[in-house]
Amino acid sequence: DIQMTQSPSTLSASVGDRVTITCRASQSISSWLAWYQQKPGKAPKLLIYEASTLESGVPSRFSGSGSGTEFTLTISSLQPDDFATYYCQQYNSYWTFGQGTKVEIK
Amino acid sequence: QVQPQESGPGLVKPSQTLSLTCTVSGGSISSGSHYWSWIRQPAGKGLEWIGRIYTSGSTNYNPSLKSRVTISVDTSKNQFSLKLSSVTAADTAMYYCASLLTWGQGTLVTVSS
Numbered sequence: 001d002i003q004m005t006q007s008p009s010t011l012s013a014s015v016g017d018r019v020t021i022t023c024r025a026s027q028s029i030s031s032w033l034a035w036y037q038q039k040p041g042k043a044p045k046l047l048i049y050e051a052s053t054l055e056s057g058v059p060s061r062f063s064g065s066g067s068g069t070e071f072t073l074t075i076s077s078l079q080p081d082d083f084a085t086y087y088c089q090q091y092n093s094y095w096t097f098g099q100g101t102k103v104e105i106k
Numbered sequence: 107q108v109q110p111q112e113s114g115p116g117l118v119k120p121s122q123t124l125s126l127t128c129t130v131s132g133g134s135i136s137s138g139s140h141y142w143s144w145i146r147q148p149a150g151k152g153l154e155w156i157g158r159i160y161t162s163g164s165t166n167y168n169p170s171l172k173s174r175v176t177i178s179v180d181t182s183k184n185q186f187s188l189k190l191s192s193v194t195a196a197d198t199a200m201y202y203c204a205s206l207l208t209w210g211q212g213t214l215v216t217v218s219s
Binding site: 042043044045046089096098 | 145153155168204208209
């Protein structure tokens with residue numbers, strides 16, 4: 001099984017901050033990685049797939065990078081609507097999710 | 107864009123079988139996504155992939171649940187289904203059906219007598 005490890009688990013930041021979340025796979029997954037945003041009581045929302053492709057309608061302040069085993073999600077300037085939990089997901093071999101990163105207001 | 111929607115009982119008794127259906131609207135279940143998945147999320151916890159089905163009927167399951175899970179598809183109804191047997195309180199969760207690009211809103215299933 002492919003394990004996904006996200007860091008940090010919790011992140012405190014202010015509006016306007018640049019935020020970076022890291023996801024590491026236990027083995028190479030090429031670029032078969034997605035990032036989701038989840039707000040309380042809601043289903044996860046796809047932000048990025050194939051490691052760096054922005055889903056239609058997602059603001060350009062979100063970006064993804066990486067390949068192989070190391071990936072990052074960057075929010076260039078944190079907005080009030082961005083406080084949420086973020087999950088990475090590999091889909092190279094079945095699906096596995098990271099444990100999540102909660103972005104909180106500092 | 108196709109949109110999935112979960113349905114099924116919100117309360118299941120311990121040792122019984124949990125049964126959920128995902129209905130795909132806005133297009134054919136066979137168009138776009140090659141496969142459809144079930145995912146669950148206990149309250150306050152992370153996401154767990156349960157398994158997936160291709161529209162051909164081929165399936166893959168999470169090894170930790172494989173002995174209790176069955177996923178099937180009915181392309182004529184634009185639906186696919188989840189059955190999870192011998193449930194316990196640990197199976198209480200929000201259950202989602204999804205393709206990679208689109209998720210249903212989820213349905214809460216509670217296991218309790």
